[in-house]
């Protein structure tokens with residue numbers, strides 16, 4: 394039998410595949426239980442934006458047609474929202490798609506890309522798939538000002554002549570840690586102009602407006618800055634797969650060369666366009682998240698469990714022991730959380746902030762789960 398793995402390009406042989414959260418249907422099959430809740434993939438407990446649902450309902454009869462490959466209407470709406478030109482926007486089949494396109498466009502085996510330990514698992518996958526070198530920079534410790542956050546000084550020091558990309562998620566997943574405006578700005582200022590900083594803002598909508606670090610405001614100052622956003626989280630459209638980047642038009646032009654001509658489907662384009670206008674839904678999503686996060690943090694405080702203060706829609710909880718038995722206990726009681734041992738955090742679980750009822754159900758189980 395041929396060893397197909399040995400035939401794969403070296404970077405692919407070495408990479409660790411992405412481990413998704415367990416789907417509800419899978420747990421139903423395995424355990425035959427009902428009323429399962431999934432707090433494993435940072436999905437919106439409110440479901441999709443109602444405006445998005447209404448907008449796509451009449452589209453079913455048009456599914457035989459290819460989508461608008463240029464995503465004109467969505468780009469127009471996004472350009473207005475962000476005060477940028479349409480030529481600065483690249484649409485993706487999820488922002489994941491844009492991250493991969495950036496790696497494909499700017500990296501080769503001769504280059505490296507930098508990211509922090511405990512940051513989004515897609516970064517090393519995208520980098521290694523190209524055969525480029527991935528430079529993972531150790532994160533800060535639990536006892537720092539930004540627990541498990543990026544060590545920006547070390548990341549800046551790691552830049553060399555072969556560095557092409559730096560990936561930073563703010564807020565970060567799976568930790569929930571975040572960088573201040575000043576720290577991030579100072580960092581970007583130090584980055585050479587021919588190194589592209591990819592600022593992944595998948596969770597931006599969850600921080601209160603007054604504290605928000607919106608990298609898109611720096612685009613005119615830093616032509617080497619790319620900001621990515623998604624409709625998967627606060628907008629509740631993860632199943633449709635749509636995200637985008639904002640960048641200098643020249644960078645958008647480069648990515649556009651390798652993008653699949655119809656990388657965003659017609660329902661996703663329409664739903665996203667409608668969701669942008671659904672300010673009420675975003676407000677509601679933020680409020681539900683703030684409430685659930687507070688409940689869960691209070692519970693952790695009571696149980697003396699350490700956690701990373703989060704600006705996302707999830708909480709990384711450290712159980713100070715192997716987290717798998719706790720994960721299993723919750724699983725057998727119908728709650729799916731996310732183990733993060735693959736990130737090098739075997740004692741922690743990442744828990745998505747569900748609805749108040751869902752979080753209450755989890756809180757009721759936690760004391761016995763950790764006992």
Ligand SMILES: *Cc1c(COP(=O)(O)O)cnc(C)c1O
Pocket residue numbers: 435486487488489490513562565566593595622623624625626631634635636
């Ligand atoms: C969820 C997430 C994304 C978004 O993924 P999509 O492909 O847009 O669904 C991007 N970055 C981070 C850090 C995330 O957690």
